[in-house]
Amino acid sequence: MAPTILQQAGDHLASAGANKAPYTYTDPLSEVPTLSGVDVSADGTTPIIDMEALLGPHRSEIIKQIGLACEKNGFFAVKNHGIPEMKINNMLDTAREFFHLPDEERLKFRSTDPNSVIRLVTGFQDKTRNIFVSRQSLKFHSHPVEEYKSQWPSNPPSFRENVGEYSASVREVEVAILEAISESLGLERDYIDKILKGHYVSINYYPACQESELDVTYGVRTHTDPTIITILMQDDVPGLQVINDDKWKNVNPLPNAVVVHVGDILQALSNYRYKSLLHQAIVNCEKERVSIASYCYPSDDAMIGPAKKLVGKDHPAIYKDFTYREFYESMWRVKCSTAKRLDLFKARAD
Numbered sequence: 001m002a003p004t005i006l007q008q009a010g011d012h013l014a015s016a017g018a019n020k021a022p023y024t025y026t027d028p029l030s031e032v033p034t035l036s037g038v039d040v041s042a043d044g045t046t047p048i049i050d051m052e053a054l055l056g057p058h059r060s061e062i063i064k065q066i067g068l069a070c071e072k073n074g075f076f077a078v079k080n081h082g083i084p085e086m087k088i089n090n091m092l093d094t095a096r097e098f099f100h101l102p103d104e105e106r107l108k109f110r111s112t113d114p115n116s117v118i119r120l121v122t123g124f125q126d127k128t129r130n131i132f133v134s135r136q137s138l139k140f141h142s143h144p145v146e147e148y149k150s151q152w153p154s155n156p157p158s159f160r161e162n163v164g165e166y167s168a169s170v171r172e173v174e175v176a177i178l179e180a181i182s183e184s185l186g187l188e189r190d191y192i193d194k195i196l197k198g199h200y201v202s203i204n205y206y207p208a209c210q211e212s213e214l215d216v217t218y219g220v221r222t223h224t225d226p227t228i229i230t231i232l233m234q235d236d237v238p239g240l241q242v243i244n245d246d247k248w249k250n251v252n253p254l255p256n257a258v259v260v261h262v263g264d265i266l267q268a269l270s271n272y273r274y275k276s277l278l279h280q281a282i283v284n285c286e287k288e289r290v291s292i293a294s295y296c297y298p299s300d301d302a303m304i305g306p307a308k309k310l311v312g313k314d315h316p317a318i319y320k321d322f323t324y325r326e327f328y329e330s331m332w333r334v335k336c337s338t339a340k341r342l343d344l345f346k347a348r349a350d
Helices: 059-072 085-099 103-109 145-151 159-184 264-269 324-331 339-345
Strands: 048-050 075-079 118-121 124-126 131-133 136-141 196-206 216-218 220-223 229-234 240-244 247-250 258-262 279-281 289-298
Touching: 048 059, 059 075, 059 159, 085 136, 085 159, 085 196, 085 229, 085 289, 103 118, 136 145, 145 159, 159 196, 159 229, 159 258, 159 289, 264 324, 264 339, 324 339
Parallel strands: 048 075, 131 216
Antiparallel strands: 075 258, 118 136, 124 131, 136 196, 196 289, 220 279, 229 258, 229 289, 240 247, 240 279
């Protein structure tokens, strides 16, 4: 059965003991998306970037492609990224093993503190809106690997080694992509690298759905990411959907490719030229799904705002300068899970 945009009551979460875990409401930013009147495309056209070509004589052309994808789509897939297939498979297998562990083992990491170095976020019910969000996520810092590795789960035994190897490889891809994005905006190659700090990983598990008393089930509700970019590795089960041209489009997995999408911070840096991607995840009634999201973010004291080269008489600054710390602290006070949280930092008209 193909996944659907929403799973109605009677189709809900079940797999490997996941339905035994307590559900906690841990997302203070959640909003219910308005989906009425929005058509769902069977499959969207995903821009594909060949990273191998990015490192060759056709770099300038590939950079133009990246800029166009960021501006028109807000996302693109990257092939030939250099992450060995074995590391990808090991990472996905390790993720499944972790979420198949007994509840008492997984729930050691459960926390509602967004500042925790590592925390497990379980599915939750929002009875006021009559919906269920089924995703379970293990979120943790991963750069530099050796600084955080000892705080990661030791069960399954392969976790630290496999996650560490994958995270180190993704970091290399991240830096190369950010350099290309900087150049696509007409900035110095290291413009974004200079403010880059950490790397945060979310291992996401979407159990196959089963019965629920609530009307609607989401994998993850509509949101944008408070990042510079997000790099997503999907398994072979579809689930990611994005809004392009006011329509939901499926971003089906491509073998050994990662999806890169624009986050809120890049929207601000680009002076709204590149817009943070509105996306969501859906659940599947036959198969569990795993994805690995790698979040790229700046240092706390990094000054965020439109790059000076992108501001002029014909292109006034959309946002004022602010630190990432100011942005991060404010977003937990604003009941919004989209790029609208940047509205607090809009430049005032004269």
